[in-house]
Amino acid sequence: MKSSNLGYPRIGEDREWKKTLEGYWTGKVTESDFLLQMEQIRLQHLQKQKDLGIDLIPVGEFTFYDHMLDLAVMFGFVPKRYDYEGGAVPLSTYFAMARGSNRAVASEMTKWFNTNYHYIVPELGDRKPTLTENKPLQAYREAKEKLGIDGKPVIVGPFTFLKLSKGFGPKELPALILQIVPLYIQVLQELAAEGVQWVQLDEPILVTSITKDEMKTVTYIYKQLNEAVPQLRIMLQTYFDAVEHYEDFMNLPVAGVGLDFVHGLDENLEALKEHGFPTDKVLGAGIIDGRNIWRSDLSVKKQLVDTLINIVSEEQLWLQPSSSLLHVPVTVRHEDQLNPIVKEALAFADEKLAEIKCLAENAANGEEEPFAQSKKALTRLNQSIERNRKEIQEAAAAFLSQDIQRNSTFEQRREIxxxxxxxxxxxxxxxxxxxxxxxxxxxxxxxxxxxxxxxxxxxxxxxxxxxxxxxxxxxxxxxxxxxxxxxxMVEFFGEKLGGFAFTKNGWVQSYGSRCVKPPVIYGDVEFLQQMTxxxxxxxxxxxxxxxxxxxxxxxxxxxxxxxxxxxxxxxxxxxxxxxxxxxxxxxxxxxxxxxxxxxxxxxxxxxxxxxxxxxxxxxxxxxxxxxxxxxxxxxxxxxxxxxxxxxxxxxxxxxxxxxxxxxxxxxxxxxxxxxxxxxxxxxxxxxxxxxxxxxxxxxxxxxxxxxxxxxxxxxxxxxxxxxxxxxxxxxxxxxxxxxxxxxxxxxxxxxxxxxxx
CATH class of the missing domain: 3.20.20.210 (TIM Barrel)
Structure with missing residues (x-):
């Protein structure tokens, strides 16, 4: 089995990415220094994954602001209000699209599926698309030349990109597909010519309630990609839930598919057991939670791996997080102020990759010892007093059966x-x-x-x-x-309620340079004092x-x-x-x-x-x-x-x-x-x-x-x-x-x- 990663947090252990961005925006960092510092941060992240022994390291998912904005810019989707005249998009235009400027309002921003990450919504109505620069190719070359990493370029897939964009109606979608697919083909052909072995195309939209007709469109797109670049192996990656239309999905002409076996565990596993898995594909099994910070019980994960090996061969199996690690902090290493029982039960990005590597190396050999420590840590937390406050649990449960209403209707209240x-x-x-x-x-x-x-x-x-x-x-x-x-707005209340813990450096990106440090709800939540x-x-x-x-x-x-x-x-x-x-x-x-x-x-x-x-x-x-x-x-x-x-x-x-x-x-x-x-x-x-x-x-x-x-x-x-x-x-x-x-x-x-x- 191989170990794989889908994406790494951008912000750095000490939020150096955020500080570099804000330094550039305020004029304290020149453009040349900005580019140099961003390169150093990017290479540090890749080196970390190499040192952890990850077999398939993602490249190209690093961004100066947002990955959807990067793709829009790469395809020349720059609204006319920004006075863009073609070619590589300047940083000033890039950031104007993200943040607005004195001359033009920013592009719309909205949530990335059901996460707290915000992406910039591409506007496709103004311009005919063109490839301005092949950013995945640049990222691949950089990783290989400077670190000796044969990386796995990551690109948001064409159907997800179109579904999450705006500026066109349903009748215009076929024409846009005909314009977009050739650009993806050009990117993939240049990657193949460079010697890229695997490319990861992210299609999380395929876990939403898409229709059969939409699935036919997906099939058309991937047939076009496969026919144009048959030598390049595509890992079609989904996450956040179970894939829709499993059989159609498995018949897509790609070399590998990625499934979420955390948030889509039951449905994906049931479909896998019922319909089987193609012998000519690789399964990217997302078995470690990429969205929460709890350590995995590796003995339980080993059982899941055993189940998968009964369906696919070890050689067909990649073990990976359930999604990009963008949604969790970088490392637990600096958390020296937490309750030890809580800290030992945590796993941030680096620790999750270590879990992946441990499973890839040990899950098939029958030994339990490498996994025993995680079970002990989680048992200590689950047996703690903080997780077993019966009076709190009963008070909350009492409302479940009640019809909760204000004293009067809105119309009556409005008069008052x-x-x-x-x-x-x-x-x-x-x-x-x-x-x-x-x-x-x-x-x-x-x-x-x-x-x-x-x-x-x-x-x-x-x-x-x-x-x-x-x-x-x-x-x-x-x-x-x-x-x-x-x-x-959340941390403030968590600090005054029982059942919460707080990290020192557990930052995650919300949008742009805006980082938040989510509280950790580890026990039963209790009102202790007036807060506001x-x-x-x-x-x-x-x-x-x-x-x-x-x-x-x-x-x-x-x-x-x-x-x-x-x-x-x-x-x-x-x-x-x-x-x-x-x-x-x-x-x-x-x-x-x-x-x-x-x-x-x-x-x-x-x-x-x-x-x-x-x-x-x-x-x-x-x-x-x-x-x-x-x-x-x-x-x-x-x-x-x-x-x-x-x-x-x-x-x-x-x-x-x-x-x-x-x-x-x-x-x-x-x-x-x-x-x-x-x-x-x-x-x-x-x-x-x-x-x-x-x-x-x-x-x-x-x-x-x-x-x-x-x-x-x-x-x-x-x-x-x-x-x-x-x-x-x-x-x-x-x-x-x-x-x-x-x-x-x-x-x-x-x-x-x-x-x-």
Missing amino acids: QKAWNLPLLPTTTIGSFPQTLEVRQARRKWRKGEWTTEEYDQFIQKEIRKWINIQEDMGLDVFVHGEFERTD VKESVFAQSLTTKPVKGMITGPVTILNWSFVRDDLTRSQVAFQIAVALRNEVEALEAAGIKMIQVDEPALREGLPLKQSEWDDYLQWAVKAFRVTTSSIADMTQIHTHMCYCEFHDFIGAIDQLDADVISIETSRSHGELVSAFHQNAYHKGIGLGVYDIHSPRVPSCEEIIEVIEQGLKALETNQFWINPDCGLKTRGIDETVRSLANMVTATHIVRERLAVTN
């Missing part, structure tokens, strides 16, 4: 909430304000013990006071306190305007954490919901009567197969209601959601029964407005009117256009005006100018509406 006396098109923000260097330094001093808690609280109050005054001067209608005491009341009450004492209390919802805390795998995700979600219910009640008792329970990750937890959606949405919606249902009618519940295809589950959004929802839509505003034309929604809603992920300041005219577009689908009495997400990562000047333009634009629209009416 008119007492807020808000203007037409009320303006607000999503929650956070800029976390400046001064804010981060203050937190660091407090954590290191250089400041007392009293000194730190005084600093936080100074920041809150400053931004309450800014909001007053700006004329916003509903305020927030700014969240200056919070590092991350102090800062919210202080902020409210400074103004007569309403100040929203801000908490992160149970499903987002679940989806943005690394979650224990000995309970179902729904069981853990209900434990979190019960804990947060205590916090919502504490805020209300303290006089905070607008409370925002953010669920930006609700959509990303949606299963990839539509047949499984209803079950997920039922328990996810119920967990939100457990958190928010026990308050008075006058208390207004807000929520917020991030980029996603909202038309998929507008019904579930309605069932949350929040009084107001804000949605991150500025990069895809038209599509969302169209969704509300097709699906009635009557509760309060804020469609984000400008993009906070770009440093550019939107003009009043731009914002007016967005507001007026939204009013074509929404009633004026339900439409709220807000940025499309929190402002934590933005600078102070751009934040103030953007919000000022937002308020000005709102006043102009209000005046127009008054004249019209």
Whole structure:
């Protein structure tokens, strides 16, 4: 058996990738130094995998921002607004597509399947595609010449690329396929001429609910590739779930197929047993979880390998992670502050590759000793007190059989909430304000013990006071306190709840240079203390305007954490919901009567197969209601959601029964407005009117256009005006100018509406 990897984390052990990127963007790193430093990081990652003894090392999946953006640029899909004239795409244009510029807005960004990674959505409508440069070939040459690695180039497959792109309709898809396939052929032919043995084409779209007709299109594409480059061996890789249309999939003219035997274990294994496996193909078996951080019980994995060997020969079998390791941190090696019982049960990217290598070398020889240590470590964790708090488990389970509802219907609450006396098109923000260097330094001093808690609280109050005054001067209608005491919207709550652990260096990429350090839910989740009341009450004492209390919802805390795998995700979600219910009640008792329970990750937890959606949405919606249902009618519940295809589950959004929802839509505003034309929604809603992920300041005219577009689908009495997400990562000047333009634009629209009416 051979060991294989599908992709390695880009960010580096100390986030050196992120620091290099941000240094280049701020002008502290020249372009030549940027390219040199990125090359060094890339080679270090490859050398690590070589040192670990991985047989098939991926090359070409490293990126300066996003792998889908790389492919769009490689094929010349650069929207005309960026003034691109052909040839290799300059870095300035590349980053303008990702982040926007003073002259052009950024491309849309959305979630990569059901993960927390965001990709840049290719726009295919503007230009005829052309190969600008063969980046996989460059990556292969670099690895071979500089490290002696005969790498496995990784490319997003043509069908996944097209399905995840925008700018064309169903009738235009056949013509696009005829344009795209020759470019893939050109790339593959050049790789074959270079001596490449294997190329990995990622087609995760094949695990979603695609139709039989779509599978025929996939068959056509791969027949074209095989006929044009028969000498090149293609590993057709899927991940995140079980493949659809197994028999058609296995008949594709490729040399190998990759299946997920973690998240798609039961279905993939059942299909393999029922239909068998071709004798002329290699099976890439994803047996180590590429998306969670728990160590594998290698004795159990050995049993899975034994089962596979009964179906395919050892020579046909590659052992690999279930997906790219992009979704986990780099190494456990630096985690010297964790509870030893938790630490010994963890495996990040490097440790997962070591597990793969151990299985590849030992699984077939019948010895159990190499696998005994992992079982002992996991047993110690499973038997710990933290994982066996019966009173917490029973309290969460009690809600499963209950019908969880607010005291009154939304229509009844809306009449009561008119007492807020808000203007037409009320303006607000999503929650956070800029976390400046001064804010981060203050937190660091407090954590290191250089400041007392009293000194730190005084600093936080100074920041809150400053931004309450800014909001007053700006004329916003509903305020927030700014969240200056919070590092991350999930980590902050995890630090105050029982059952969570925190890594020192467990960073993963969310989008671009934005990295997050997900908490580790290792035990039963318990409410220990009030978490947000102090800062919210202080902020409210400074103004007569309403100040929203801000908490992160149970499903987002679940989806943005690394979650224990000995309970179902729904069981853990209900434990979190019960804990947060205590916090919502504490805020209300303290006089905070607008409370925002953010669920930006609700959509990303949606299963990839539509047949499984209803079950997920039922328990996810119920967990939100457990958190928010026990308050008075006058208390207004807000929520917020991030980029996603909202038309998929507008019904579930309605069932949350929040009084107001804000949605991150500025990069895809038209599509969302169209969704509300097709699906009635009557509760309060804020469609984000400008993009906070770009440093550019939107003009009043731009914002007016967005507001007026939204009013074509929404009633004026339900439409709220807000940025499309929190402002934590933005600078102070751009934040103030953007919000000022937002308020000005709102006043102009209000005046127009008054004249019209």
